[in-house]
Amino acid sequence: MIEQFKGKTALITGGMGFIGSNLAIKLAELGAKVTILDAMIPDYGGNVYNVTESDRIRINFCDIRDQQAVNWLVRDQDFVFHLAGQVCHLMSLSNPFPDIEMNITGTAIVMEALRKHNPKAILVNAGTRGQYGPAVSFPVNEEAPTNPKGIYEISNLTAEKIIKVYNDVHGIRSVNLRLSNLYGPRSQMMHSRFGVFNWFIRLAMDDETIQLFGDGSILRDFVYVDDCIDAILRVATTPECYGEIFNVGSDKPITFRELCDTIVRVAKSGRWEFAEFSAERKAQEPGDFYSDISKIERFTGWRPTTELEDGIKKTIDYYSTCRDHYWTKPEKTATAKTAEKLTTATKR
Amino acid sequence: MIEQFKGKTALITGGMGFIGSNLAIKLAELGAKVTILDAMIPDYGGNVYNVTESDRIRINFCDIRDQQAVNWLVRDQDFVFHLAGQVCHLMSLSNPFPDIEMNITGTAIVMEALRKHNPKAILVNAGTRGQYGPAVSFPVNEEAPTNPKGIYEISNLTAEKIIKVYNDVHGIRSVNLRLSNLYGPRSQMMHSRFGVFNWFIRLAMDDETIQLFGDGSILRDFVYVDDCIDAILRVATTPECYGEIFNVGSDKPITFRELCDTIVRVAKSGRWEFAEFSAERKAQEPGDFYSDISKIERFTGWRPTTELEDGIKKTIDYYSTCRDHYWTKPEKTATAKTAEKLTTATKR
Numbered sequence: 001m002i003e004q005f006k007g008k009t010a011l012i013t014g015g016m017g018f019i020g021s022n023l024a025i026k027l028a029e030l031g032a033k034v035t036i037l038d039a040m041i042p043d044y045g046g047n048v049y050n051v052t053e054s055d056r057i058r059i060n061f062c063d064i065r066d067q068q069a070v071n072w073l074v075r076d077q078d079f080v081f082h083l084a085g086q087v088c089h090l091m092s093l094s095n096p097f098p099d100i101e102m103n104i105t106g107t108a109i110v111m112e113a114l115r116k117h118n119p120k121a122i123l124v125n126a127g128t129r130g131q132y133g134p135a136v137s138f139p140v141n142e143e144a145p146t147n148p149k150g151i152y153e154i155s156n157l158t159a160e161k162i163i164k165v166y167n168d169v170h171g172i173r174s175v176n177l178r179l180s181n182l183y184g185p186r187s188q189m190m191h192s193r194f195g196v197f198n199w200f201i202r203l204a205m206d207d208e209t210i211q212l213f214g215d216g217s218i219l220r221d222f223v224y225v226d227d228c229i230d231a232i233l234r235v236a237t238t239p240e241c242y243g244e245i246f247n248v249g250s251d252k253p254i255t256f257r258e259l260c261d262t263i264v265r266v267a268k269s270g271r272w273e274f275a276e277f278s279a280e281r282k283a284q285e286p287g288d289f290y291s292d293i294s295k296i297e298r299f300t301g302w303r304p305t306t307e308l309e310d311g312i313k314k315t316i317d318y319y320s321t322c323r324d325h326y327w328t329k330p331e332k333t334a335t336a337k338t339a340e341k342l343t344t345a346t347k348r
Numbered sequence: 349m350i351e352q353f354k355g356k357t358a359l360i361t362g363g364m365g366f367i368g369s370n371l372a373i374k375l376a377e378l379g380a381k382v383t384i385l386d387a388m389i390p391d392y393g394g395n396v397y398n399v400t401e402s403d404r405i406r407i408n409f410c411d412i413r414d415q416q417a418v419n420w421l422v423r424d425q426d427f428v429f430h431l432a433g434q435v436c437h438l439m440s441l442s443n444p445f446p447d448i449e450m451n452i453t454g455t456a457i458v459m460e461a462l463r464k465h466n467p468k469a470i471l472v473n474a475g476t477r478g479q480y481g482p483a484v485s486f487p488v489n490e491e492a493p494t495n496p497k498g499i500y501e502i503s504n505l506t507a508e509k510i511i512k513v514y515n516d517v518h519g520i521r522s523v524n525l526r527l528s529n530l531y532g533p534r535s536q537m538m539h540s541r542f543g544v545f546n547w548f549i550r551l552a553m554d555d556e557t558i559q560l561f562g563d564g565s566i567l568r569d570f571v572y573v574d575d576c577i578d579a580i581l582r583v584a585t586t587p588e589c590y591g592e593i594f595n596v597g598s599d600k601p602i603t604f605r606e607l608c609d610t611i612v613r614v615a616k617s618g619r620w621e622f623a624e625f626s627a628e629r630k631a632q633e634p635g636d637f638y639s640d641i642s643k644i645e646r647f648t649g650w651r652p653t654t655e656l657e658d659g660i661k662k663t664i665d666y667y668s669t670c671r672d673h674y675w676t677k678p679e680k681t682a683t684a685k686t687a688e689k690l691t692t693a694t695k696r
Binding site: 100104105111150155168 | 456
């Protein structure tokens with residue numbers, strides 16, 4: 001892999017975020033010159049602590065919708081890793097426009113920039129397994145129907161189709177990935193809206209109680225972020241992958257109950273309990289999901305190699321050294337809790 | 349049908365265009381109060397000659413992307429017929445943004461307006477058979493894969509998926525149609541970019557030569573606009589249709605060669621000849637297409653009833669009485685042709 005990226009240039013949109021920052025660090029290790037584009041929108045995934053600028057990594061703050069800046073930044077890049085976007089699948093229920101603007105228009109801006117200013121670049125796009133919508137059979141392969149139940153998922157599916165058209169019609173080589181639920185270091189830990197795995201880790205580390213919605217039997221295929229980075233780098237450097245769509249998941253699905261048990265066991269703190277689905281979450285919950293990952297293995301030899309316990313341990317180790325950069329347990333929370341307890345006591 | 353629409357209110361987005369104006373006139377005949385929204389973008393389908401304001405038809409000029417105006421206009425409407433959009437499937441090859449803004453964002457603006465200001469309205473959306481992309485088997489039914497080859501078609505597919513989410517998640521009842529190639533009165537006749545059938549009629553009426561790309565053997569299912577209006581009105585008033593997707597096409601596909609023969613015969617003028625595909629058209633040409641229309645027939649009893657010759661005759665009769673409102677044969681065209689001939693002669 002070192003030979004493939006040494007001296008190469010790469011633009012990472014959304015590079016201050018979870019996947020983008022891990023990718024930037026890995027690419028720099030492999031000898032690439034990385035440019036990060038990130039809008040640092042509050043409450044999104046970007047965190048300045050995730051990546052440090054260096055002679056290998058340059059950070060350019062701007063929005064993916066900034067057409068002139070994107071036109072400029074794509075020039076002379078060997079690779080473009082397109083990770084910027086609105087990634088909360090609940091927001092679109094009350095406001096569909098950020099998804100459309102960032103995920104659809106933003107993607108079109110990147111593709112037009114490549115068509116006009118750097119048609120030889122290779123683009124890898126991070127889509128989501130949410131694009132499938134409710135699974136009709138398992139494991140879900142790339143030919144499965146795509147009937148997503150939310151604007152967020154629709155916007156990702158549209159981005160994928162736009163990228164495919166630029167591949168087929170304009171010759172901009174690209175690979176579209178559909179990522180399952182990821183976890184690991186450098187994910188934002190302020191809220192649970194981008195995925196619950198890392199949120200559960202935070203709760204366990206803080207010795208809090210994890211609320212497990214439903215009966216905990218829903219199956220998911222979780223992927224440790226380093227495995228995902230490996231998949232991204234492999235498809236980027238395998239010409240047979242250009243123009244293709246690949247699932248990036250795990251063929252060892254586990255239940256949320258198993259997940260919580262493992263997190264609490266590895267963290268040696270926290271606990272979990274069952275909780276009722278909120279109506280909002282229930283409406284968006286697509287049920288069991290696990291990917292058929294035989295296609296990407298066939299094309300690139302990729303398989304996830306991180307065992308669940310190891311991944312959780314690495315994640316906890318990371319945040320243990322730098323928790324304050326990702327979340328705090330401010331005094332007022334403790335105060336609020338005390339107040340709540342007093343109120344409850346009074347009510348009794 | 350009169351009972352279903354008498355005294356009802358209806359908003360037609362894109363109501364000055366081909367389908368919208370025919371629909372507005374029909375709804376007014378049936379006793380509905382119609383509001384037309386149209387941006388009258390030059391070179392698009394709107395034509396002020398198509399519809400005359402009356403006590404039954406009110407025209408409101410504004411863009412589908414004008415959020416405040418759309419919020420206002422959807423109030424108190426029993427039905428919304430959503431026909432506004434960028435409809436040229438070639439434009440998106442050089443500029444994807446009008447499709448995204450008008451067809452995706454514009455649709456989201458209409459759906460958000462309904463969610464917030466009139467959630468009881470029933471919406472009918474006019475999508476396109478182009479959403480399927482190249483057909484994998486015939487006739488094409490609503491379960492066929494959707495892998496379109498252009499941004500225009502992707503934007504329509506995305507609009508459909510957005511509308512479906514508002515039906516399923518927010519309870520805004522709607523019907524999505526996928527229209528085959530339409531023809532008939534009130535289509536713009538300035539250029540061939542929205543479809544060639546009406547363009548061929550113009551050429552025949554002007555005693556010009558129709559250029560038939562390829563070998564003329566490609567199959568299509570053409571629909572006369574009045575049949576399409578009938579389908580739109582039926583699905584709007586059939587509650588079983590809400591939340592469903594329907595093809596609107598014909599089960600009697602014909603070749604382009606048969607089409608040209610029939611047009612020239614009915615017009616009693618013009619002629620046709622074979623021509624080479626341009627590279628641009630070839631890249632976008634999805635080959636044979638004809639719809640399976642059994643689903644809409646099962647739900648509503650709809651079938652196209654206009655024979656090809658009758659439809660062509662009615663179309664020619666319409667434009668014969670008002671040709672100048674749709675196209676002219678300006679002097680300068682003749683001059684330009686003479687100049688071209690002279691240049692060619694000089695080059696020899």
